[in-house]
Amino acid sequence: MEQPKDLGKRVSIIDLFDLELEQRTGSYVLHEEELTLIETSASPSIPHLLEGLDKLQIDPKEIKYIIVTHIHLDHAGGVGLLLESCPNASVIVHLRGERHLADPTRLIQGAKAVYGETFDGLFDPILPVPENRLITKEDGEKLKIGKDRTLTFLDTPGHAKHHFSIHDSYSNGVFTGDTIGILYPIDKTNGIELVLPTTSPNQFDPDVMLNSLKKIEKLDVDTIYFGHYGPTQKPKAAYQQLRSWLPKFVDVAETVIAANPGGNFDEKVEAIFQGLTSMVSKGIVEMGIEPNEELNKHIKLDLQICAMGLADYLEKKKKK
Incomplete structure (x- = not known):
């Protein structure tokens, strides 16, 4: 698989080999004046992320924003470690997730309850993010990262209460994290796009998830960028699969x-x-x-x- 992969519209994806699986979790790079990453995965993925940036000829010191759609460890667990290589970056997180990145004690306890003895190998270390490097975004807030690119943050609970999705004006795409499910690797599904819901503990609510789906649908986007894994240019089919x-x-x-x-x-x-x-x-x-x-x-x-x-x-x- 090409690594990193150019998705067009000045967006690249870096495979983070989360849980040592290809095309499991990706980090999106938005190539703009205000260089921006979306998602980091867990700390064991950070070497893959840094290697991908190197292949893109990006110095981590150039990164301005690191956005996590939510604070589950497969999306944000490595952000504290990544910051050690990105001294000029700020972390953007949902308002409900801010305190857990600043003090990840409860995140660690929750993950250990689920993963037990395998926790260290999957997630360690989980480092706190300095409070002065955290930025929160609420529903409808915007961030301009390039002369023709504005990101709009949308509160989209259902998978988690600390989850936002991000509309990208330049690609007319939306980064949905886990809210509307998982897109499985096309090369493993006979070229058929398979989208399944992700109903992780402990804030899953199907009715709230469907309300968030309606909110995303109203954007009328051309592309959905899934946290797991990659883009689809068939958003209506993805919505239908989640509803089914x-x-x-x-x-x-x-x-x-x-x-x-x-x-x-x-x-x-x-x-x-x-x-x-x-x-x-x-x-x-x-x-x-x-x-x-x-x-x-x-x-x-x-x-x-x-x-x-x-x-x-x-x-x-x-x-x-």
Whole structure:
């Protein structure tokens, strides 16, 4: 795979080899006077990001803004480490995420609860971001980074409450992080664009996610730039897939929970994961996608996290 890849419209993507997987998580480079990065992934990805910048002949000292769509570690976990190489950069984050980048203690605790003994290898180190280098953006706020390029920040919860998406005026594109799902590598899906929702713990809400989808739809963009992974020039098809898959994810989880009312949380998560795997495996075959080892590896990883988020969502819903 070409690395980094020129996407046109003065946008490049650097593969961060998140979790040692190709085309798992990407960092977008906006080649403007105010040089801007969107997403960093976790700290083990930072050497790949710096190598990509070097191949683009970009000195990290030139970077002005580093934007994270939200503070989940596969998007923002490495930002503190990256700043050590980017002395002139400020970090732009959702208002709800600011305090967690300044003091990542709770982020670390939450990730250790999910990932256990594998935490260090996946995410360590998670370094705090100095408060004087943090900038927050609220819904509708803008940032001009070039003479003909303005970024507009949109509050888009559903995947997480600390999530914004970014509209780019020059490409008429939108950087959606995880709000409207994951785009799987085209070379592993027979050229068919597969978009699945990502229902991670612990702030997932399907109704809120669909409201954010409506907000993004109204932008009438030409391109969606997914955090995982890469762009699509078929935004309407991506929206339709999220609308189709999301209720199926929730339905599988509700059915499993109803059938196993006495199980503990871990048992419910495992049962939801098995149900999602069966449903998605059948669904992608119906789309004309031939299952393969690499695609299955990506999907299995995502569905394990999705199962946790769905179980958590239904537990909270039951208590309301």
